[in-house]
Amino acid sequence: MQPRASSATPPLRALVTGGASGIGAATAQRLREDGVEVLTADLAAGADFSVDVSDEQSVAALAAACGPVDILVNSAGIIGPNAPVLDTDLASWRKTFAVNAxxxxxxxxxxxPGMVERGWGRIVNLASIAAKDGNAGMAAYSSSKAAVIALTKSIGKELAPTGVLVNAVAPAAIETPMNATTDPAVLARSQAMTPMQRFGTAAEIAELIAWLCSDRVSFSTGAVYDASGGRATY
Structure with missing residues (x-):
């Protein structure tokens, strides 16, 4: 483990995308409870910074505006088209990948790079159990979140010697505003497949993310942590 230098070290600084609502907002609150200084970024109102994570220039402007961070939580995402693969248009497919991957x-x-330079960092990427299962009627979402898992594993390996740990969280269906646009049949099927027979809460996912953002995690990188109420099979 590469702990912070001393008790005189300033508080950790985190940036949470998608931080205006749902899992992002719950994560920001939970990290603040740990004494972390938290900045939020979102296209929705209420965040500290407005950012379109799919746009290179918007991300560059965000980096210049907020400065270095020790913790990055990539929670911004969209559901994308609720349609069979054969009825999914290319523009919707690409938009889903642009935001999520x-x-x-x-x-x-x-x-x-700033984390690597300072020798300590934590990155947590939000994937989904759909990345492993593949949800019928949500191929774009499932595929884009599978890309997040592969990307996490690649970056985790690349940064493993640097003190920067990169992990992913794969929730099942969670009670969030984003799922308000999900086909009710898809949500019902997801709940039926969950042994706990309920949806998760944003606070439950935030608890796992907070742990992954801490010094308490020291020998895990490029890993995927399921939060699925027992649904995950691998």
Whole structure:
């Protein structure tokens, strides 16, 4: 483990995308409870910074405005089209990947170098159990979140010697505003597949993320942590 230098070291500084609501907002609150200084970024109102994570220039402007961070939580994401693969248009497919996969890539590329330079950092990327299972009617979302898992594993390996740990969290269906646009049939199927027979809460996911953002995690990188109420099978 590469702990912080001393008790005189300033508080850790975190940036949470998608931080205006849902898992992002719950994570920001939970990290503040640990004494972390938290900045939020989102296209929605209420965040500290406005950012389109799918746009390279918007991410660059965010990096310049907020400065270095020790913790990056990539929670921004969209559901994308609720449609069979054969009825999914290319523009919707690309938009889903642009936000969910390109956004993680651009944010990591912008903020990880500073962490490497300082010799300590934590990056947590939000994937989904859909990345492993593949949800019928949500191929774009499932595929983009699978890309997040592969990207996390690649970056985790690349940064493993640097003191910067990169992990992913794969929730099942969670009670968040984002799922308000999800096909109710898809949500019902997800709940039926969950042994706990309920949706998770944003606070439950935030608890796991907070742990992954801490010094308490020291020998795990490039890993995927399921939060699925027992649904995950691998």
């Amino acid at each position: 390109d956004g993680v890539f651009l944010m990591c590329r912008a903020f990880a």
